[in-house]
Amino acid sequence: MTKSALPTHCDVVIIGSGPAGLATATELKRLGIADVIVLERNSEAGGNPRHCGHSPFGMREFKRVYFGPKYAKALVAKAIESGVGIALNSTVTSFEKGGLLNLSTKQGATQLKAKIVVLSTGIRENPRSARLVTGQRPLGIMTAGALQSMVYLSDNKPFENPVIIGSELVSFSAIATCRHAKIKPVAMIEENARSTAWSFLRVYPKLQGVRFLSNTRLVKIHGKERVTGVSVIDDSGEKTQFICDGVIFTGQFVPEASLARMGHLEIDSQSNGPVVDQFGRCSDSTYFATGNVLRPVETAGWCWKEGVETARNIADSLSDELVDNEKQTSISIKVESPIIKYCVPQRIAIQSELQDIQLQIRFTKPAKGRLVIRSESGEVWSKRMSGLPERRILLSLSRETVESIMVKGEDLVIECESSNY
Numbered sequence: 001m002t003k004s005a006l007p008t009h010c011d012v013v014i015i016g017s018g019p020a021g022l023a024t025a026t027e028l029k030r031l032g033i034a035d036v037i038v039l040e041r042n043s044e045a046g047g048n049p050r051h052c053g054h055s056p057f058g059m060r061e062f063k064r065v066y067f068g069p070k071y072a073k074a075l076v077a078k079a080i081e082s083g084v085g086i087a088l089n090s091t092v093t094s095f096e097k098g099g100l101l102n103l104s105t106k107q108g109a110t111q112l113k114a115k116i117v118v119l120s121t122g123i124r125e126n127p128r129s130a131r132l133v134t135g136q137r138p139l140g141i142m143t144a145g146a147l148q149s150m151v152y153l154s155d156n157k158p159f160e161n162p163v164i165i166g167s168e169l170v171s172f173s174a175i176a177t178c179r180h181a182k183i184k185p186v187a188m189i190e191e192n193a194r195s196t197a198w199s200f201l202r203v204y205p206k207l208q209g210v211r212f213l214s215n216t217r218l219v220k221i222h223g224k225e226r227v228t229g230v231s232v233i234d235d236s237g238e239k240t241q242f243i244c245d246g247v248i249f250t251g252q253f254v255p256e257a258s259l260a261r262m263g264h265l266e267i268d269s270q271s272n273g274p275v276v277d278q279f280g281r282c283s284d285s286t287y288f289a290t291g292n293v294l295r296p297v298e299t300a301g302w303c304w305k306e307g308v309e310t311a312r313n314i315a316d317s318l319s320d321e322l323v324d325n326e327k328q329t330s331i332s333i334k335v336e337s338p339i340i341k342y343c344v345p346q347r348i349a350i351q352s353e354l355q356d357i358q359l360q361i362r363f364t365k366p367a368k369g370r371l372v373i374r375s376e377s378g379e380v381w382s383k384r385m386s387g388l389p390e391r392r393i394l395l396s397l398s399r400e401t402v403e404s405i406m407v408k409g410e411d412l413v414i415e416c417e418s419s420n421y
């Protein structure tokens with residue numbers, strides 16, 4: 001789709017063509033919404049999985065296992081088959097109240113107005129600058145995402161022997177990416193006592209000949225032109241220097257919410273994504289958000305599922321079955337525990353039609369204890385649970401609980417009465 005082919009108005013515009021955006025668009029077409037356009041800043045659609053040259057993707061969506069690039073292609077094909085318009089090389093630079101988007105395209109600046117706008121702009125990893133690591137600025141420092149793009153999209157080999165910082169799922173993908181490009185990482189370095197991803201994955205670095213160092217922190221990157229080494233320090237204060245020619249910063253994801261931040265939408269300082277209600281509606285109900293822009297970080301399959309659900313809520317909104325949230329009262333949910341990283345959604349819109357509501361939270365550190373949701377008049381929900389950081393934790397509020405919350409109409413807080421692991 002070119003700029004001239006872009007209409008000036010449409011029913012729903014979706015910003016971002018990853019699994020969440022494409023799922024939203026495809027489902028909207030299935031539900032009979034006429035004009036659905038996906039805007040993508042890259043020259044190819046498919047989002048992050050395009051450069052995840054490993055499996056498993058697609059179980060939930062296609063009931064089979066794909067590698068990332070094939071999975072992305074399958075999602076794009078399904079969207080196009082359903083009649084979704086995908087405009088590539090189309091970056092949304094800002095948006096305004098009333099669904100007016102300002103775009104930068106290959107043909108120049110343009111505008112597009114939609115009845116509903118969906119933010120599905122995904123996440124990004126924290127680069128070196130945000131992690132405050134000292135040293136010069138030699139070549140060979142990048143995130144796992146940048147490495148994957150270089151290896152899988154451009155067939156580049158940026159280094160031979162890097163160190164990997166972090167042990168989230170994506171950190172293990174970085175080892176797989178290195179293996180694919182015949183790069184041999186020197187070590188994987190984790191600040192905490194155990195691997196952030198499932199502990200059984202710890203054998204993977206070992207099998208690939210990569211040392212795994214826990215309780216260890218990167219303090220300095222050496223080298224002027226190129227990386228020549230790193231200094232790390234462990235919990236006992238012992239410093240070690242590694243010779244390496246690259247550093248891969250992995251994980252520590254943040255939602256790609258700059259657009260929402262620059263615009264008029266309310267942002268949650270804990271998730272760093274836009275504040276949404278249980279339907280995925282932002283503080284301006286012309287705008288919805290879905291997928292990883294809501295919070296760091298979920299799998300492609302989960303984001304796809306969220307996209308499908310968001311599409312159904314958008315269809316209800318277009319047919320006036322959802323009350324406009326400016327005319328509607330809502331209950332806010334605040335996190336009041338340093339152990340809880342965030343809660344999504346951050347608001348519950350008071351509706352006449354009652355449904356179960358699922359809240360997503362994450363822990364900041366390993367914890368077990370009693371999770372409690374209270375309002376001013378007392379406890380409304382509680383559950384004993386244990387969890388590790390960066391794992392999905394779902395709190396299911398039954399219709400009866402939701403009804404009692406709505407009847408009281410009081411704001412909620414979530415706490416964790418915890419005994420640490």
Ligand SMILES: Cc1cc2nc3c(=O)[nH]c(=O)nc-3n(C[C@H](O)[C@H](O)[C@H](O)COP(=O)(O)OP(=O)(O)OC[C@H]3O[C@@H](n4cnc5c(N)ncnc54)[C@H](O)[C@@H]3O)c2cc1C
Nearest residue numbers: 016018019020041047048091092121122145291292299300
């Ligand atoms: C390096 C890395 C590796 C990962 N590996 C895995 C994995 O192995 N398995 C897994 O399940 N998940 C993985 N993830 C998580 C991944 O983000 C999700 O799998 C999934 O891609 C999220 O889907 P999404 O639609 O929310 O966002 P994304 O797939 O990130 O798509 C967002 C899209 O929005 C576009 N966009 C952003 N801003 C604008 C704008 N202003 N205008 C127009 N377009 C815009 C982007 O170009 C992008 O195409 C990984 C993430 C990263 C960063």
